[in-house]
Amino acid sequence: MSATVIRVEALTKHYQQVVAVEDLDFTVTTGSVCGLLGGNGAGKTTTLSMLLGLLLPSAGSISVLGADMLRERHRVLGRMNFSSPYVDLPHRLTVAENLGVYARLYGIRRRAERLAQLGADLDIGDLMHRAYGNLSAGQKTRVGLAKALLNAPELLLLDEPTASLDPDTADRMRRYLMEYKAQSGATVLLASHNMLEVERLCDDVIMMRAGRIVDRGAPSALLARYGRQTMEDVFLDIARERDAGTRRAAP
């Protein structure tokens, strides 16, 4: 039986009267790629933020890599990392300066070697001496991924990991992530709107709507349950509040 990397119990986040997430319970096992799927405002980014300790929950518990994230998150922050289009890097620093600063924050010893390796792997070697603010959206996404991989994390949290990438680059990034996962045994939790990406990468998918988990399973199981050919159709069923039972009955 695989070990649990993430264990979330009764996780709730309220902003005064607004419910961002409500009573989430889920686990993610070592070495798996789990997708968090849901429409805008479903609570995916809120959930990822709480897993990172950037946001404190209103109730519930989060354990990541064996650490209680509400009390001892610093014990494991060096073993995890994340990328998100909602968080930026300083624009006036070069890519190498930005990554170098984060390499130091994560306590990486052979920084130049690691940067060169990631530069080659993610095809950002030529961008290293350019100001981050001058990069295109796709280039910034790749630099964000490089930052997320700097410390070779055991747990990688990715929010829209291929946002702004052209199909060719997005495909290469997905391949790279899969290779990284296969080589390192890392666990990946990704939030995405890209259904193709979810079908390709994820062993397990958590479907969210209005801050709650409404379904969960392997992509193939979800397709079968909803009687659909693609995850996009499953997504639409869930977003439009047609669950597996009503979907079969619907015309």
Added chain:
Amino acid sequence: MNGAPRAFSAGRVYAMVLRYVYLLRRSWPRILELAYWPTMQMILWGFITQFLVGHSAWLAQASGVLLAGVLLWDVMFRGQLGVSTVFFEEMYSRNLGHLFASPLRPYELVLALLTISLIRTLIGVGGAALLAIPLYHYSIFDMGLPLLAFFVNLLVMGWAIGLLVSAMVLRYGLGAENLAWVAIFAVAPVSGIYYPVSVLPDWLRVVADLLPASHVFEGMRAVLIEQRFRLDLLVNAVLLNVVYLALGVAVFLSVFRAARRRGLLLNVGE
């Protein structure tokens, strides 16, 4: 690849200081801005001193008292700006999420902010102080060791105010960033920069007594006019600064925790 997690890492503080040095190095207008205001103030007050020295018996006792006042006041002002404006950079660049998902601790960020504030203050005020030597034949460095005591105390008070301002801006958003430019002037009239606190009404003297800066400026005048170092004033300033800095750090860390509750580390803005 990763070392065991440590509660404090000088390497992480150094990483943040390096980041702020990169930022400074990338923008020559920012370097110029650091020295511009202290230099203009020094030039202005240098001419005022030259004029007043022939018209004021008090000023004639120690012609450098106004220039020393303006330079030391700028230590406090630059010290405060060095903390708050650099912290605002993190908010402008929407970088707080990355920073605090890393092993960086909030108090390590505070230490990095204080360090870069010291560097920026030395660049800004140091340049003006050196320029005063050829321009007005006045060297603040002639004060000797007491100057170091004054510098440190004013810098620490600037840090405390800088942390409080940063906390307010983290809490209320960048719409409150102008606090950085105005907050410190609330204490200027009662700090006795250019005049003894004895000119203040009694009730304001009580307020002045609670400010480390007023003890420093009284001490400065004792050195320049009476040629004696007032240890009692230094002790007062140090004790008050311990309280102020502790308060500044405590408020900053407390607002930081509140920011995690409110989701402000990811959604910074106005």
